[in-house]
Amino acid sequence: xxxxxxxxxxxxxxxxxxxxxxxxxxxxxxxxxxxxxxxxxxxxxxxxxxxxxxxxxxxxxxxxxxxxxxxxxxxxxxxxxxxxxxxxxxxxxxxxxxxxxxxxxxxxxxxxxxxxxxxxxxxxxxxxxxxxxxxxxxxxxxxxxxxxxxxxxxxxxxxxxxxxxxxxxxxxxxxxxxxxxxxxxxxxxxxxxxxxxxxxxxxxxxxxxxxxxxxxxxxxxxxxxxxxxxxxxxxxxxxxxxxxxxxxxxxxxxxxxxxxxxxxxxxxxxxxxxxxxxxxxxxxxxxxxxxxxxxxxxxxxxxxxxxxxxxxxxxxxxxxxxxxxxxxxxxxxxxxxxxxxxxxxxxxxxxxxxxxxxxxxxxxxxxxxxxxxxxxxxxxxxxxxxxxxxxxxxxxxxxxxxxxxxxxxxxxxxxxxxxxxxxxxxxxxxxxxxxxxxxxxxxxxxxxxxxxxxxxxxxxxxxxxxxxxxx
Ligand code: C2O
Ligand code: CU
Numbered sequence: 378x379x380x381x382x383x384x385x386x387x388x389x390x391x392x393x394x395x396x397x398x399x400x401x402x403x404x405x406x407x408x409x410x411x412x413x414x415x416x417x418x419x420x421x422x423x424x425x426x427x428x429x430x431x432x433x434x435x436x437x438x439x440x441x442x443x444x445x446x447x448x449x450x451x452x453x454x455x456x457x458x459x460x461x462x463x464x465x466x467x468x469x470x471x472x473x474x475x476x477x478x479x480x481x482x483x484x485x486x487x488x489x490x491x492x493x494x495x496x497x498x499x500x501x502x503x504x505x506x507x508x509x510x511x512x513x514x515x516x517x518x519x520x521x522x523x524x525x526x527x528x529x530x531x532x533x534x535x536x537x538x539x540x541x542x543x544x545x546x547x548x549x550x551x552x553x554x555x556x557x558x559x560x561x562x563x564x565x566x567x568x569x570x571x572x573x574x575x576x577x578x579x580x581x582x583x584x585x586x587x588x589x590x591x592x593x594x595x596x597x598x599x600x601x602x603x604x605x606x607x608x609x610x611x612x613x614x615x616x617x618x619x620x621x622x623x624x625x626x627x628x629x630x631x632x633x634x635x636x637x638x639x640x641x642x643x644x645x646x647x648x649x650x651x652x653x654x655x656x657x658x659x660x661x662x663x664x665x666x667x668x669x670x671x672x673x674x675x676x677x678x679x680x681x682x683x684x685x686x687x688x689x690x691x692x693x694x695x696x697x698x699x700x701x702x703x704x705x706x707x708x709x710x711x712x713x714x715x716x717x718x719x720x721x722x723x724x725x726x727x728x729x730x731x732x733x734x735x736x737x738x739x740x741x742x743x744x745x746x747x748x749x750x751x752x753x754x755x756x757x758x759x760x761x762x763x764x765x766x767x768x769x770x771x772x773x774x775x776x777x778x779x780x781x782x783x784x785x786x787x788x789x790x791x792x793x794x795x796x797x798x799x800x801x802x803x804x805x806x807x808x809x810x811x812x813x814x815x816x817x818x819x820x821x822x823x824x825x826x827x828x829x830x831x832x833x834x835x836x837x838x839x840x841x842x843x844x845x846x847x848x
Contacts, residue, residue, distance in 0.1 A: 408451055409444045413464065415508070415518055416457035420543065422586045422593040423682065428543050430517035431458050431508075437591050438539040438615065439506070439520030446501035446524050452494045454486060461485030461510050462518065464494060465782070467654060468504035468637055468803045471496040473825025476782055479510045481826050481844065500785065501526035502637020503537075503611040503656040515544050515582075515617050515834055521656075523611060524637070532609035532660070536600050539591075540623065540651070540673050540683060541615040542584040552582045552618075552835045555741040559583035562677040564622055566704035570676075572774060572810045579739045580775065580835060582618050587673065587683035597685040600671070604689055606663045610671075614651035617834035620776060620806065622674040622709060624648040625661060625687060626698040632710055634658035638785055640715055641798035648674065648709040652778040652806040654832040657710070663689060668697040675702060712791045712800055712814075719797025724789075724817055727764040730757055734779075734807060734831070734841065735772040742839050744773075744831065750840025757829065757845040759820035765845075767816045769807045777836060780804040781818070781845065783827040790815035804832055820847065 418432035433439025444450050456462045463486055465477035475496045476482040486492045498504070501524040508518035521537050551557035559581040563569035589597050602608055610630075614621045624647060633643045636656050649657050666689040673683035686697045732755075736743045746754045759765060768790070771777055780803060787799035791814050799817065807814045830842035 406448070408449045410451045410453075411440070411442055412453045412455065413439060414455040414457060415462055417459065418517060420517060420591075422543065422588050422591060422596070426543065426586050428585070429546070431513060432517045433520055437517035438541065439518070441520065441537050442506070442522040444498050444522070444524055446498070446526050449497050450495065453491060454494060455491045456486045456488060458513070458518075459488050460513070461487055462513055463492070463509045464506050465509040466494070466496075466498075466504065466506050466522070467780070468502070468656075469496070470499045470783055470785070470822050472823050473783065473827070476825070476827070477509050478782060478828050481828055485510055498522070498524040500524070500638065502634055503613070503658055504637050505613050505615070505656065507615075511838070512546075512549065515546070515549060519615050521611065521613050533606035534602055535609040535611070537611045538589055538685070539613045539615050540621050541588050542619070542683070543586040543588070544617060545583045545585050548583040549835070552580055553742055553839055555579045555737065555739055557581055557583075562675040562680070563620065564674040564676060564702055564704045566706070567622065568808065569620060569776060572808070580737055582835065584677065587677065587679055589673070589683060589685050593682035594684040599693055600685055600687040601693075602663045602687055602689060604663050604666055608661055608663060610659050610661075611656065612649065612651060612659065613656045614653055616653060618653060619675070620653065621651045622648050622704055623651060623672070624674060624700050624707070625671045626669040626700045627667065628661040628669065630659040630661055632657055632659045632715065635715065635800055636802045636804055638801035640800065644710065644715045646710045646714070647707040648704065650710045652776065652804060654778055654780055654804045655806075666692055668692040668695045670697045670699040672700060672702070674704060712788055712796065712805070713794055716788065716791075716796030716798045716800050718794045720795050724764055724766050727766040727817070728757075728759065730755070730765070730767045731770070732767055733770050733772060734777050737773045737775060737836070744836040744839040744841035746841060746843055751830070751842035754840070754843035756843055758848050759845060760848055761820060761824070763820040765818050765820060769814050771807045771809050771812045774809045775833070776809050776812070777807045777841065778804050778832040779807055779814075779829070780832045781816070781827065781829045783822045783825070784818050784845070786816040786818035788814060789817050820845070
């Protein structure tokens with residue numbers, strides 16, 4: 378209702394969403410209502426592109442949704458895609474039947490059907506929503522939702538940025554079969570490129586355009602800032618398969634939140650490392666007039682498209698300061714940097730699970746957890762308030778962004794290093810070639826069945842998935 382005017386004003390899926398400060402938005406309503414209509418969309422971020430996509434409310438990404446923590450969200454979903462669909466609220470702790478996992482928490486909403494999602498968004502932070510059936514997410518059914526935390530430090534300016542890339546849909550099936558020919562495009566100097574070997578070939582999807590909020594540089598909307606401002610960026614990597622490194626030329630970034638959850642202490646870096654489905658809140662100070670490029674780094678020849686100009690008044694037509702598309706010599710975000718190393722308290726009385734992530738060798742269409750593909754994977758059966766620990770060991774040579782629905786877990790260990798300050802997250806990258814990573818979480822979410830899976834769309838569709846079930 379009161380949001381509808383906001384949505385109209387922002388056109389639903391504008392290039393860059395500059396957000397009015399919290400105090401300027403009414404807090405009068407207890408319920409925030411949105412209608413999300415999913416339907417076919419011809420998407421052309423660059424001339425000559427004509428992607429047969431699917432979008433919410435006529436855009437890729439879908440509209441930026443905002444609620445203030447404590448408000449209730451009522452989102453009416455109308456499915457005009459012509460195929461079954463659901464909306465998953467990634468990172469939210471919510472009643473199980475609102476989780477939007479097709480076949481697990483609800484049946485598919487049929488073509489022409491609708492579904493009312495209603496819950497009180499928890500916890501506050503930068504979260505997102507997306508289709509949870511087959512190729513809907515690949516084709517564009519996703520968007521960001523911000524649950525504002527009134528206790529947060531106030532930003533002078535804030536921008537919500539969805540990084541996404543347009544897949545060549547013809548490369549998806551070969552990638553699922555493990556016989557694709559798309560190259561890896563991680564930036565020079567990245568751990569992904571360093572650990573690559575031949576096995577890794579064959580599983581990647583190719584991309585034809587690179588976007589920030591649905592536009593490609595130079596058509597991306599500029600981010601107007603002023604000298605003296607303390608600016609907050611909310612960044613989502615909605616790419617279905619690839620980690621994104623993000624850098625703002627001329628600035629260090631102070632990371633305060635990971636997947637929307639406040640870090641135990643802020644960490645300052647040159648570049649963000651944003652795994653598939655992860656979000657980071659990063660801040661910078663504008664200390665002088667200028668124009669700078671905010672860039673997604675990769676070795677893709679079209680990588681320059683994933684950029685937007687940040688500028689002070691009068692500088693919009695100056696050629697912006699930029700960085701090479703490489704990570705060499707940069708200090709980029711890692712979990713170990715954010716958590717520090719030390720020792721964690723042993724998890725007394727925890728139910729422990731060891732999950733080995735495997736397969737994906739050339740020509741394979743299986744991505745496994747302890748040798749099994751979903752639905753035959755080992756389940757995590759919990760009773761209310763159980764403490765659960767999971768240790769992943771990655772025997773493949775690709776990183777796996779492992780995600781748990783309906784919970785916030787803590788990352789307590791990375792590659793054998795215990796973190797002094799465990800990191801609250803909902804998605805975490807497990808490094809390839811023997812990398813390990815441990816989670817700890819309390820089974821105190823609403824009862825039901827919650828998916829645990831790799832968020833690489835190919836790996837997920839090829840079976841790297843299981844369930845946490847409350848008994
Ligand atoms: Cu982003 Cu199963 O979810
Ligand atoms: Cu994976």
